[in-house]
Amino acid sequence: xxxxxxxxxxxxxxxGRTDAVNGLTLRVQPxxxxxxxxxxxxxxxxxxxxxxxxxRPTTGRVQVFGLDPARHExxxxxxxxxxxxxxxxxxxxxxxxxxxYCASFRAAWNMETERALLDRFRLIPGQxxxxxxxxxxxxxxxxxxxxAEPELLVLDEPTSGLDPIVRREFIEAVIGAYQDGDxxxxxxxxxxxxxxxFEGLIDEFTIIDAGREVLTLDADGARQRYQRxxxxxxxxxxxxxxxxxxxCEQRGRELQVVADRAAGDVLxxxxxxxxxxxxxxxxxxxxxxxxxxxxxxxxA
Amino acid sequence: xxxxxxxxxxxxxxxxxxxxxxxxxxTAAAAGxxxxxxxxxxxxxxxxQLRVNRNTVAKAYAELESQGLVQTLAGKGCFVRPTPSPYxxxxxxxxxxEALDAxxxxxxxxxxxxxxxxxxxxxxxxxxxxxxxxxxxxTP
Numbered sequence: 001x002x003x004x005x006x007x008x009x010x011x012x013x014x015x016g017r018t019d020a021v022n023g024l025t026l027r028v029q030p031x032x033x034x035x036x037x038x039x040x041x042x043x044x045x046x047x048x049x050x051x052x053x054x055x056r057p058t059t060g061r062v063q064v065f066g067l068d069p070a071r072h073e074x075x076x077x078x079x080x081x082x083x084x085x086x087x088x089x090x091x092x093x094x095x096x097x098x099x100x101y102c103a104s105f106r107a108a109w110n111m112e113t114e115r116a117l118l119d120r121f122r123l124i125p126g127q128x129x130x131x132x133x134x135x136x137x138x139x140x141x142x143x144x145x146x147x148a149e150p151e152l153l154v155l156d157e158p159t160s161g162l163d164p165i166v167r168r169e170f171i172e173a174v175i176g177a178y179q180d181g182d183x184x185x186x187x188x189x190x191x192x193x194x195x196x197x198f199e200g201l202i203d204e205f206t207i208i209d210a211g212r213e214v215l216t217l218d219a220d221g222a223r224q225r226y227q228r229x230x231x232x233x234x235x236x237x238x239x240x241x242x243x244x245x246x247x248c249e250q251r252g253r254e255l256q257v258v259a260d261r262a263a264g265d266v267l268x269x270x271x272x273x274x275x276x277x278x279x280x281x282x283x284x285x286x287x288x289x290x291x292x293x294x295x296x297x298x299x300a
Numbered sequence: 301x302x303x304x305x306x307x308x309x310x311x312x313x314x315x316x317x318x319x320x321x322x323x324x325x326x327t328a329a330a331a332g333x334x335x336x337x338x339x340x341x342x343x344x345x346x347x348x349q350l351r352v353n354r355n356t357v358a359k360a361y362a363e364l365e366s367q368g369l370v371q372t373l374a375g376k377g378c379f380v381r382p383t384p385s386p387y388x389x390x391x392x393x394x395x396x397x398e399a400l401d402a403x404x405x406x407x408x409x410x411x412x413x414x415x416x417x418x419x420x421x422x423x424x425x426x427x428x429x430x431x432x433x434x435x436x437x438x439t440p
Contacts (some may be wrong), residue, residue: 033353172348179354180344199311200352220316227314271409278409282314 003066005030005152005187006051011060013046013211020046022211023060028204030151031184035198035205035219036191037289043211044191045085048156051189052082064152078107080152081145085160087137091130095123095140102144110147113177117143121169135166142170146178153178155190159197167197175201195286202285207292215292219285226283226291227263231255231275242269246295258283258291307341309350317352321360322367329369329380331428332435336382340370 006028013021021043028034038044049055050062053069053076062069069076089098095118103109118125121139123132132140138158145153153174159167179186192198205222207215217225229245233253242248244262248255259266263280270278283291309320328334340361347354361378364370370378407417 031355033355168351171351175351175354176344176348179347183355183358197351200309200317200350200356203353203355223311224314224316280314282312284311 002030004028004063005065006034006189007061007063007066008047008051009061011047011050011062012058013043013050013055014058019211021050024208024211024213026206026213026216028187028189030187033179033188033190033201033203035195035202035285036189036208037193037195037205037285038191038208039193039293042208044208045156046211047208048082048154048189048191051154052077052080079150080154081148081150082154083138083141083145083156083158085157087134087141089129089132089137089140091128093129094125095127095129095132096125098129098140099144099147103147106148108149110149113149114143114147117146117173117177120173135162138162138170139166142173146173149181151185152187152189155188155192157192158190159192159194167194171197171201195289196284199285205285207289209293209296214296215288222285222288223282225261226288227259227280228283228287229257229259229263229266229270229280230277231257231270231273232277233273233275237273240273242266246291307346307350309352318356318360318363321357322363325360325364326367326369330432332432334380335435336380338380339376340364340378340380342377 004027006026008024008026011021011024012019024043024047026036036044036047046055050057051064051069053073056070064076065079067076090101093101099114117139121136121143123136123139123143129137129140142158155174159170162170174188178188188201190198190201195202199219202219204218205216206213231254233255236253237255242257244259244265245257246260248257250256255270257266257270267278267280307321307324309317311317313320315323325334325340334340343354343357343361347357350357361370361372365372365378369381371381372378404417412420
């Protein structure tokens, strides 16, 4: 087993009396694209700030590349790049000067990638960053992040508030320009609630709620584990118990069920009632997210 | 040359995305849409186009290579191999039998009897032959 790129153990970060992060543990292996999902205020940004030494943990341990970001800030930051939700540049600087400025802090800078991405995003090198739209500022931040060829790309709600075209191009650039470099040394850690857009990119994810880990799974495994089963009967069936199904919705002759792990068993139970139609479909990651957090609310 | 091969993926089919890509290449090869010597799309543009992880496409191509369907030429890309199946006949029979078992069970639950099932199987086989012939530019 290789050493994880990110290793968070029972992290707690308190603000006054509020535990923004409350005992979070997660591990990201190199080369993975790791999704970090949670509602607003779940503790995503606080966690990311602890990775970047923008905040110190109250208790618990955070390691990036096996190092403590507080004690080895330079060593950690030289190997990662960060694109936040709100991007700010010096407004008087041009796009060109901003990239040169960013490059001056970096050991490596891929000029070919820079040219290709400026072109793809249709950014004008002479334009002042103060005149850029929110989408263009995010694009510029992504160019600065990718050109440095970091081993870890940390994205915090990178596409929220952007239009669909910009969001699409953003994700394509992460796949194409970033991931193509050296797949084994290209790790992505992305926090988002626009889960559907990143679905194809994610190979593992953690859902957090109230500062704690709720669910960690690899994406293919998750989609196989959670199945939506639809059954239609000839007549409205008398109520019957269904083992292994999490959410039930019944409208007359129709029944919709979400099975967690036990899809085969649930299908067998339904077949015993001779349905006219019986279909099954995997849940998307977004549906798994919603169903997991709704399930917790119901249980609370 | 470019190969007319369109990929489509679904996150709700219950099949891992890389296996969906594998199946689509296998289907295209069986139908003659791609032929021995044809290149598969390069990994990066295909991953961007489908907006899936680059590793997913790489994994699909590695799986196709291990199945003997394609070969990777260093610096050139991935190409469909001339003799697709390296398996012996009995192994090939077993693999088809396994796939058919699933279809037979499916048919049972949909009240499709043996004769009707065999008719459907013949139809599907003929449809594939027709597609191959069309792809080869021959009118059957």
